[in-house]
Amino acid sequence: MIESEASRDFRAEVIGQRSVAPDHHIISLRPLGLSSPPAPRAGQFYLLGTGDGLDPLLKRPLCFFNSDGDTIEFLYRVRGKGTAILSNLQPGSVIPVLGPLGNGYPISARDTDALIVAGGTAVASVYQLILGLGRKARVVYGARGRDDLFMLDEIKSATRELYLSTNDGSVGTQGTVLDVLRTLEIARGTTIYACGPRGLIAGVQAFAEERKLKGWASLEEFMACGIGACMGCVCKTRSGYKRVCKEGPVFPLSEVSL
Amino acid sequence: MNLQVNIGKLTLKNPVMTASGTFGYGEEFSEFYDLGRLGAVMMKGISLNPMEGNPPPRIFETPCGMLNAIGLQNVGLKRFIEEKLPFIRQYDTKAIANILGNTPADYVKLARALDGAGVDGIELNVSCPNVKKGGIAFCADTKMLGRLIKKVRESLHNAVLIVKLSPSVGDIRPSAKVAEDEGADAISLINTIPGIAVNLETRRPVLANITGGLSGPAIKPVALRMVWDASRTVKIPIIGMGGIMTGRDALEFMLCGATAVAVGTANFIDPLSAVNVVDEIERYMTANNVEDVRELIGSLQT
Numbered sequence: 133m134i135e136s137e138a139s140r141d142f143r144a145e146v147i148g149q150r151s152v153a154p155d156h157h158i159i160s161l162r163p164l165g166l167s168s169p170p171a172p173r174a175g176q177f178y179l180l181g182t183g184d185g186l187d188p189l190l191k192r193p194l195c196f197f198n199s200d201g202d203t204i205e206f207l208y209r210v211r212g213k214g215t216a217i218l219s220n221l222q223p224g225s226v227i228p229v230l231g232p233l234g235n236g237y238p239i240s241a242r243d244t245d246a247l248i249v250a251g252g253t254a255v256a257s258v259y260q261l262i263l264g265l266g267r268k269a270r271v272v273y274g275a276r277g278r279d280d281l282f283m284l285d286e287i288k289s290a291t292r293e294l295y296l297s298t299n300d301g302s303v304g305t306q307g308t309v310l311d312v313l314r315t316l317e318i319a320r321g322t323t324i325y326a327c328g329p330r331g332l333i334a335g336v337q338a339f340a341e342e343r344k345l346k347g348w349a350s351l352e353e354f355m356a357c358g359i360g361a362c363m364g365c366v367c368k369t370r371s372g373y374k375r376v377c378k379e380g381p382v383f384p385l386s387e388v389s390l
Numbered sequence: 391m392n393l394q395v396n397i398g399k400l401t402l403k404n405p406v407m408t409a410s411g412t413f414g415y416g417e418e419f420s421e422f423y424d425l426g427r428l429g430a431v432m433m434k435g436i437s438l439n440p441m442e443g444n445p446p447p448r449i450f451e452t453p454c455g456m457l458n459a460i461g462l463q464n465v466g467l468k469r470f471i472e473e474k475l476p477f478i479r480q481y482d483t484k485a486i487a488n489i490l491g492n493t494p495a496d497y498v499k500l501a502r503a504l505d506g507a508g509v510d511g512i513e514l515n516v517s518c519p520n521v522k523k524g525g526i527a528f529c530a531d532t533k534m535l536g537r538l539i540k541k542v543r544e545s546l547h548n549a550v551l552i553v554k555l556s557p558s559v560g561d562i563r564p565s566a567k568v569a570e571d572e573g574a575d576a577i578s579l580i581n582t583i584p585g586i587a588v589n590l591e592t593r594r595p596v597l598a599n600i601t602g603g604l605s606g607p608a609i610k611p612v613a614l615r616m617v618w619d620a621s622r623t624v625k626i627p628i629i630g631m632g633g634i635m636t637g638r639d640a641l642e643f644m645l646c647g648a649t650a651v652a653v654g655t656a657n658f659i660d661p662l663s664a665v666n667v668v669d670e671i672e673r674y675m676t677a678n679n680v681e682d683v684r685e686l687i688g689s690l691q692t
Contacts, residue, residue, distance in 0.1 A: 139422075140421070140422075141422055141660075141661050141662065181659075186454045186606075186607045186635070187453050187454045188451060189451055189454060189455060189456060189606055189607070189655070189659060190451050190456060190658060190659065191659070228660065230661070353446055353447065354446075354447050354448075354449050354450055354451075355449075356449050356456060356458070356655075356658040357412075357418070357657065357658040357661075358658075359418045359419075359421075359661065360414065360418045361412065361413055361414035361418040361419065361657070362411070362412060362414075362449070362458070362460070362658060363414075363434075363443060363448070363460050363463045364448050364449035364458060364460060365446075365448075365449070366443070366446055366448065366463075367446060368445065368446070372442065373442060373443060373445075373446075373463065
């Protein structure tokens with residue numbers, strides 16, 4: 133292991149692990165052997181190893197959620213073998229990590245207003261963006277039900293306005309984020325940031341096209357190397373296949389081809 | 391202590407290479423270590439014209455391995471020579487270009503251009519299972535394969551010629567023999583093994599291409615056996631690959647008859663894999679009083 137001040141290839145110790153909802157966890161990691169770990173930007177991700185064994189073989193990509201001093205945190209849903217193992221890692225366990233990877237959400241000083249649209253666990257991807265933009269942004273956050281909404285208090289205090297929607301109507305508007313978006317007054321020049329399931333992104337893209345708004349979407353794909361070498365994680369865009377780990381995960385909203 | 395090995399007239403500083411398709415053209419990994427630490431870099435396959443590749447999903451993890459159906463996405467010959475080759479040339483390692491085509495004429499054009507551009511070796515990809523035409527057809531028919539190798543051989547002046555063999559033929563020995571007969575400097579094996587992953591929820595294949603190539607630790611026993619078969623069939627050097635994660639794995643391939651090895655999927659698990667394999671081979675040699683790594687080639691006792 134080549135140790136250095138700021139390598140993106142390092143080992144990390146599990147400092148904390150907590151469940152925030154059924155199948156949803158927050159894991160906190162402290163990078164080891166790095167005197168100044170590269171600081172992640174909102175929208176970037178890390179590849180987390182599940183251990184040093186041969187199965188599961190590949191690391192799991194999780195979006196950077198939060199940092200707390202020298203620890204980095206990930207809010208994630210247990211979807212399969214790899215995330216199940218991650219969720220059972222006890223404090224003190226050490227795993228290999230690669231990151232931060234990918235581009236982040238572009239923020240321009242010229243942007244006057246922003247609208248952040250997130251679905252379910254995908255709020256993890258935009259959380260730092262929400263904290264960073266603060267009152268310059270409004271947030272539209274939807275999920276299936278109450279159990280799939282996270283960090284509501286923190287988001288409410290950071291953002292100018294928080295709109296919630298749930299499919300089951302248990303919190304906020306009954307319906308989807310699109311239902312909420314259609315009711316909003318949106319100023320020309322507002323930048324939209326979207327992260328969530330494909331259906332959400334497709335809907336936001338169509339909405340943005342209708343209202344002539346520009347924006348950014350964060351995508352995900354199965355990944356192997358995470359650094360742009362294997363060409364495994366491409367997504368289709370209007371300018372051809374692009375690597376989600378390298379040209380992404382954040383792409384211009386109008387470019388994605390779902 | 392000697393780690394040098396020869397592939398034809400090419401001398402590698404050590405037997406460790408990186409496998410085509412797993413290392414791009416070197417750029418991404420140069421962030422993590424000096425590529426000059428490697429014996430050679432086998433770069434992503436090049437076609438005459440740029441290729442887009444397959445639609446996603448292109449990859450999927452399987453037990454102790456993964457399937458890939460990248461579909462040969464590459465920048466094409468022109469951009470390779472103009473941008474990618476100069477990059478790898480900055481490092482003190484051998485640069486091996488991997489080439490693919492639909493017709494023998496394609497391969498010859500590529501080989502001539504790359505030989506002229508100064509690559510150290512050309513690896514013929516006649517075994518890629520991921521496209522519908524070309525590729526698999528050559529390696530499945532030994533006569534066709536022989537004619538192809540002969541044509542490419544005649545067109546090369548400097549670069550060594552390596553033929554990459556596919557496990558999908560079942561018995562590797564006829565293709566190994568044909569490669570040697572037609573003048574290849576070496577053979578490399580194995581390429582990936584065709585496989586499928588099924589999504590039971592959607593009742594569809596996981597990969598957009600349906601089939602993909604299986605790689606990783608799961609295929610090592612198959613790869614070792616084919617290297618062993620090939621080593622008892624030909625005298626030309628064998629570059630062994632298939633699930634090499636550690637120096638120990640690499641040494642197992644050498645014992646079975648490989649002169650050199652290529653690290654592939656392991657690069658996705660740990661970007662330092664290939665250079666760790668070099669270090670681990672050195673440590674093994676020191677610990678076991680092996681003065682020259684070549685003593686180990688084909689030394690499996692049966």
